[in-house]
Amino acid sequence: xxxxxxxxxxxxxxxxxxxxxxxxxxxASIGIIRFPDIYTRLHAATKASTLGVSSILIAAFIFLYVxxxxxxxxxxxxxxxxxxxxxxxxxxxGRAAHNSGVKPLTKNRTDAYEEAMQKQQ
Amino acid sequence: MAxxxxxxxxxxxxxxxLSESYTFASFIAGYIWGxxxxxxxxxxxxxxxxxxxxxxxxxxxxLFVKELLLSxxxxxxxxxxxxxxxxxxxxxxxxxxxxxxxxxxxxxxxxLTPGTLSVxxxxxxxxxxxxxxxxxxxxxxxxxxxxxFEKAILEVTR
Numbered sequence: 001x002x003x004x005x006x007x008x009x010x011x012x013x014x015x016x017x018x019x020x021x022x023x024x025x026x027x028a029s030i031g032i033i034r035f036p037d038i039y040t041r042l043h044a045a046t047k048a049s050t051l052g053v054s055s056i057l058i059a060a061f062i063f064l065y066v067x068x069x070x071x072x073x074x075x076x077x078x079x080x081x082x083x084x085x086x087x088x089x090x091x092x093x094g095r096a097a098h099n100s101g102v103k104p105l106t107k108n109r110t111d112a113y114e115e116a117m118q119k120q121q
Numbered sequence: 122m123a124x125x126x127x128x129x130x131x132x133x134x135x136x137x138x139l140s141e142s143y144t145f146a147s148f149i150a151g152y153i154w155g156x157x158x159x160x161x162x163x164x165x166x167x168x169x170x171x172x173x174x175x176x177x178x179x180x181x182x183x184l185f186v187k188e189l190l191l192s193x194x195x196x197x198x199x200x201x202x203x204x205x206x207x208x209x210x211x212x213x214x215x216x217x218x219x220x221x222x223x224x225x226x227x228x229x230x231x232x233l234t235p236g237t238l239s240v241x242x243x244x245x246x247x248x249x250x251x252x253x254x255x256x257x258x259x260x261x262x263x264x265x266x267x268x269x270f271e272k273a274i275l276e277v278t279r
Contacts (some may be wrong), residue, residue, distance in 0.1 A: 024193060031200040039252045040209055043238050044196055050233065051193045087232035087239075094240040094252065104211055104252065113211045113241055113250040 010066040017059035025052035037105040038097050046090040054079045122171045129155035174277065181273045185230060192235040199254070210256035211240060214249045214263060216271075223274050224249070230270045237262055 031044030061075045098104075098113060129152060136151025137143055156172065163170045199205050218224055224246060228239040236254040243250070253259060 024197070027197050027200045031196060034200060037209070039211075039238065039240070040207075040254065043236075043252075043254055044200065046232055046238065047189070047192045048196050048200075051189055083233075084229070087229045090232055091228060091239055091241075094238060098240060104209055113213070116213065116243065116248070116250070 007066065010062060014059045014063050014066075017055045017062070021052045021054075021056035021059065023052075024048050024055070028052060038102055039094060039104050042090045042094055046086045050082055050086045053082055057082075122168060122174065125159055125166055125168060125171045128166065129159055131155075132158055177273070177276050181277055184269060184273060185233065188230070188234045192233060195235040195254075207254055208256050209252065209254055210259075211250055211252050212256065212259050212263075214251055214266065216247055216249055217267075218271060218274055219246070221246075226274050227266075227270060230274075231266060234262075234266070234270075237266075 025048070028044050028048030031048060032041050035041045035044055057075045057079050061072055064070045064072045064075075132155035133148050133151035136154055137147050140147055140150075159166065160170055160172065199207065216224060216227070218227055224242060228242070228249065231237050231239045231249070231251060236258065238252045239249055240252045241250045242248070253262065
């Protein structure tokens, strides 16, 4: 038998990370459909997909390291780029939506940004 | 800080020449010797020892990962609640960090923390507008952002 217990541990962690990542990404997609307005949908899209995609990438990194002996720098840089770009895109989408007049869904009209914009004019 | 790093790199390359092994491992060994030398000769080199700042950056990264995991848990809870009792809204957060980098970093951290998403920065760069999943917890989240993130960012960028 060639598999040592370290390899078993690596396999288990790869499987767990892949399952966790797919579950989180699936939940993010469900959240995008279920949430009421664009801002709450952005919450689901940024947070959950960041963690989901990065744990899948970490699983791929461990797999390549254990099976093929490759230290894949591309995957690590991919995690970094996702962590940097997802909040930026969410910020830009949210700002663009607000500037083009999409009102956030609130019960008591708590929208400090709109008040500030009105005060400016 | 940049000056100290350059000195450290020079010491590392010197170490490679002196030990006559031009590999990555000897570069790392030289760099570790360089850190020790810079720490010892800190009195004669302008500026604070840069290792302190690197430790603080590391702490900030750990905080970031912790908050990312927590925020995912809260989003998951909301996704699988049959009828979520949430009240979204946008609130204003007065900023203490002034530099462009600091504000960018803070907006990133806020976007990846539980229940908050930065929407816009005011024209004078002094207020950040944040969309919250649950507007009732605003006081709590403002206090949390002020206490943990803004303090950490001020320590790193100063």
